[in-house]
Amino acid sequence: MDVQEKLSLIKRNTEEIVTKEELRDLLEKKEEPVTYVGYEPSGSLHLGHLLTANKLIDLQKAGFKVKILLADLHAYLNEKGSLEEIRKTAEMNKKCFLAYGLDKEKTDFILGSEFQLKDDYILEMYELSLKVTLNRAKRSMDEVTRRKQNPRVGQMLYPLMQTMDIGKLGIDVAVGGIDQRKIHMLARENLPSLDYKKQISIHMPILTGLDGEKMSSSKENWIDLSDTSEEVKQKIMDAYCPQGEIENNPIIEILRYHIFPRIDEFTIERKEEYGGNLSYKTVEEVEKDFSKQELHPLDLKKSVSNYLNKILEPARKKI
RNA sequence: CCCGCCCUAGCUCAGUUUGGCAGAGCGGACGGCUGUAGACCGUCUGGUCCCCCGUUCAAAUCGGGGGGGCGGGACCA
Numbered sequence: 001m002d003v004q005e006k007l008s009l010i011k012r013n014t015e016e017i018v019t020k021e022e023l024r025d026l027l028e029k030k031e032e033p034v035t036y037v038g039y040e041p042s043g044s045l046h047l048g049h050l051l052t053a054n055k056l057i058d059l060q061k062a063g064f065k066v067k068i069l070l071a072d073l074h075a076y077l078n079e080k081g082s083l084e085e086i087r088k089t090a091e092m093n094k095k096c097f098l099a100y101g102l103d104k105e106k107t108d109f110i111l112g113s114e115f116q117l118k119d120d121y122i123l124e125m126y127e128l129s130l131k132v133t134l135n136r137a138k139r140s141m142d143e144v145t146r147r148k149q150n151p152r153v154g155q156m157l158y159p160l161m162q163t164m165d166i167g168k169l170g171i172d173v174a175v176g177g178i179d180q181r182k183i184h185m186l187a188r189e190n191l192p193s194l195d196y197k198k199q200i201s202i203h204m205p206i207l208t209g210l211d212g213e214k215m216s217s218s219k220e221n222w223i224d225l226s227d228t229s230e231e232v233k234q235k236i237m238d239a240y241c242p243q244g245e246i247e248n249n250p251i252i253e254i255l256r257y258h259i260f261p262r263i264d265e266f267t268i269e270r271k272e273e274y275g276g277n278l279s280y281k282t283v284e285e286v287e288k289d290f291s292k293q294e295l296h297p298l299d300l301k302k303s304v305s306n307y308l309n310k311i312l313e314p315a316r317k318k319i
Numbered sequence: 320c321c322c323g324c325c326c327u328a329g330c331u332c333a334g335u336u337u338g339g340c341a342g343a344g345c346g347g348a349c350g351g352c353u354g355u356a357g358a359c360c361g362u363c364u365g366g367u368c369c370c371c372c373g374u375u376c377a378a379a380u381c382g383g384g385g386g387g388g389c390g391g392g393a394c395c396a
Contacts (some may be wrong), residue, residue: 150388212357243354251356274354298355 005029006062013176013257014055015205018188018246022200026172026318027062033172034277035059035202038165039111040075040098041090045225045315047216047258048177054261055098060081060106067169070111074161077154078146087111092319096225100315108137113170116161124194125164126156132160140186142298143179163187167196178203210233212240215307225316229309236305243296246287251297256283259307268295268303281316 006027010017017023026033037052056066064105070090076083094109115121127229138151140159145151159182166187174184184201191198209221210212223235241251259266260283268278274296280286289295 212354237355239356242358243355271354296354301355 001061002308008200009058009062010055011205012058013261014202016181018184018201018203023173024198030172032063032065034067034170035064035173035175036069036166036171038069038074038162039093040071040078040080041086041093042075042080043089043226044095044241045096046222047254048207048222050100050225050315051207051257052175052177053097053102054257055204056302057101058261059175060103060174061245064106064173065108065109066102066104066106067108067171068094069110069112069165069169070094071113071165073116074158077161078144079152080146080189083113087113092220095318099318101267104272110159110169112165116165121164124167125160128160128163128190128194131193132186136186140182142182144183159183159186163190167191167194171199172197173200173202174203175202177206179206200290204223205257206304207253208248210235210239210250212248212250223308223312225312226319229313229316232309232312233305236301239301241298243297243303244291244293248292249299252254252283252287252290254308255286255300255304258311259304262311263307266307270299274299 003024007024010023011020037056039049044047052279056068060066067305070093072083072086075081075086080086081089097109097150098104098107128145134156137156137159141151141155145155152193158279162183163186165171173185174180176184181201181203184203185201188198188201206215207222210223211221213221215222223232227235236251236254241249246252264281266280266283266286268280269286270277275294278289278295279298280289281298286295286300290297290300
């Protein structure tokens, strides 16, 4: 794979890359660059988590070394439970990610607390704490935090630790949802003054919820790895999917972000009275037919739920 | 440490003045209409009124105590 091919694979389905120029430069100069995503261990891995995992798989194909940070202390600071519970969940998450399709040989799993409690880490974090204003730290957490109403001091440590992680783990490219943008920018801005290189950031979009609204923890409008195949099918069938519209359409998004990266051909079984079976090589072809209303939402949904279940099945078994 | 304000359904809040069946909107569930969903229409669902004690025939409401949150003041050695 040459640099141009790597670039287009890495760029696929991203919301933004900060910056493309730096990424090209990295690919030209470094044999095996290091990338990472930090995940708060979660009892219910959902399609949002798997979206960044898809990007890690792309990066692995492009020759990257992948580090997955199981961020137990971050989860703890974000009030996701006791450290003991969180660590148990982290073990389970690790198995799910491997089963999902990450290459075992090229993936390092790192538990946050293994290195985040070391003296030099803490001391440098204190140094960083003198450089970052409270306002800036708080704003960086706007899209991340569990508790927005009465934020705790612990939450202010979160972006500082994330910055330290990127430095300490020697990360060239940090992957995350676009919700991580402000934290990543904070890291880029401050790492050089702590004598670390500033990372390149790849941000994935935040998917539209199944009801067509923003994903919301109170509404559970998404698909979990812990959902049974029947539940997945039911959720897809119940999902918002206006005929002919491809913008903010959760079903189209699942097809684009979760299914097409994992397959070469997408087929739809359709009754003869509705036009017979269909076959597509790219998501753009599907979008074209859907826009022209030559592909009905119900036929799309049936096929999407089948493909999605096939993709989720290996990881689901590990729960 | 002192002062003021706030806490009611999953969420946002009304109700507290003057004690009298616990309310609305949003959300959620189900059905109808749709070859999906949504929208629309219909039905249903909603509670430790922060906790405890007291007064009263009767307390979300009044009194006392406690907890949590927010804002301000004071201290500035």
